[in-house]
Amino acid sequence: MSSTKVSVLVAVYNAEKWLSRCLDSLLAQTHHDLQILCIDDASTDGSLALLRRYQQQDERVQVIALSENHGQAYARNQGLKQANGDYVCFLDADDWYSPDALEQAVSVFQQYDDTDCVLFDVDYVYPHRSELYAMPSFTSLTGQEAFRLSLDWTIHGVYMVRRQLHQRYPYDDTCRSYSDDNTTRLHYLASRSVRRCQGVYHYLQHSASVTHACDVRRFDFLRAGESMKRQLQALHMDADVMRLWETQRMLTLVDLYMFYHCHAHELPxxxxxxxxxxxxxVWATIEPRLLIDGRTRKFGYRLMPTWTLFRLQEWLYFTLRGWMGKNR
Incomplete structure (x- = not known):
């Protein structure tokens, strides 16, 4: 196992506050054969200087400094181009791995030759507690099974992947936020088998995160969904996969309408x-023929023949949910 190199992509933007813990967790890994690719995305704090110090202390740390800020997916792709490990994973600059996390993942790859992705356990870390990401128990999934379970994140997207597969499908940087989720799903879909390990990824939850902020970038979800559809079409995916994704786009549209309904007054x-x-x-681009009956037939989730009727449906649906305290 010691001769198996793992490339870790660490995209960094104004993360000086957390960066040492992140890098220390990598340098303390029980799996030592690492390439730690740190991509500074034009930080304006002391992140780059801190990265340079770590680079001087350990030759496994390599620093790529971008002159302009492009977003996490773009930054990771710059590191991916230089990755030379057998396997690749990422670590956000405010997160950290358990000491044996990478060893645990590599062990699964070496034990099962048909494995293309290995999921870590994910530990959500809050100010006064932590909570493991709840996933159904499984030993092995086919690529299509993993893809289906990733549509609503029944399984998460924190994993190690074979380098050749990752470089075949680099990060989708169509949007500054959320389009990198597409890459996870493509990796799963293209995998022979997807397994899990007991290594832990500690995922810090804080208000500075885009996913927790009331920000216009939330609507990037919509463009990310369109990008995924184009990629699936280019791969000539079968009708079942296309129906699954179009239905997911519809569910995302409704979810984002709830965000608009609840928070539009907080936005400029x-x-x-x-x-x-x-x-x-995006409502106008949804193809009704591809929608799977079931949830998209329920009130609040119907496409409706006109935009005015769709808006009226959403207003009624989320107003009623609001009265019942169900909007989030």
Missing amino acids: PGDAAYGLQELKR
Whole structure:
């Protein structure tokens, strides 16, 4: 196992506060044969200087400094181009691995030759508690099974992957946020088998995260969904996969309408107007023939023949849910 190199992608943007813990967790790994690719995405704090110090202390740390900020997916791709490990994983600059995490993942790859992705256990770390990401118990999934379970994140997207597969499907950097989720799903779909290990990825939860902020970037979910559909079409995926994804796009549209319904008043007027425009634009692109009956037939989730009727449905649905305290 000691001769198996793992390349770790660490995208960094203004993460000086957490960066030492992140890098220390990599340098303390029980699996020592590492390439730690740190990509500074034009930070304005002391992150780059801190990375340089770690680079001087340990030759496994390599630093790539970008002159302009492009977002996490783009930054990771710059590191991926230089990755030379047998396997690749990522570590966000505010997160950290358990000491044996990489060893645990490599062990699964070496034990099962048909494995292309190995999921870590994910530990959500809150200010005063932590909570493991709840996944159904499984030993091995086919690529299509993993893809289906990733649509609603029944299984998460924190994993180690064979380098050749990752370089075949680099990060989707269509959007500054969320489009990198597409890459996870493509990796699963292209895998012979997907397994899990007991190594732990500690995922810090804090208000600075895009996923916890009331921000116009939430609407990037819509464009990310369109990008995924284009990629699936280019791969000539079968009708079942296309129906699954179109149905997921519809569910995402409704979910983002709830965000608009609940939080438009908190956004700058221009951002709120943009969000509504994006919702309308994407509504017009949904293909009814591809939607799977079931949830998309329920009130609140119907496509509706006109935008006015769709908006009326969403207003009624989320107003009623609000009265019952169910909107989040």
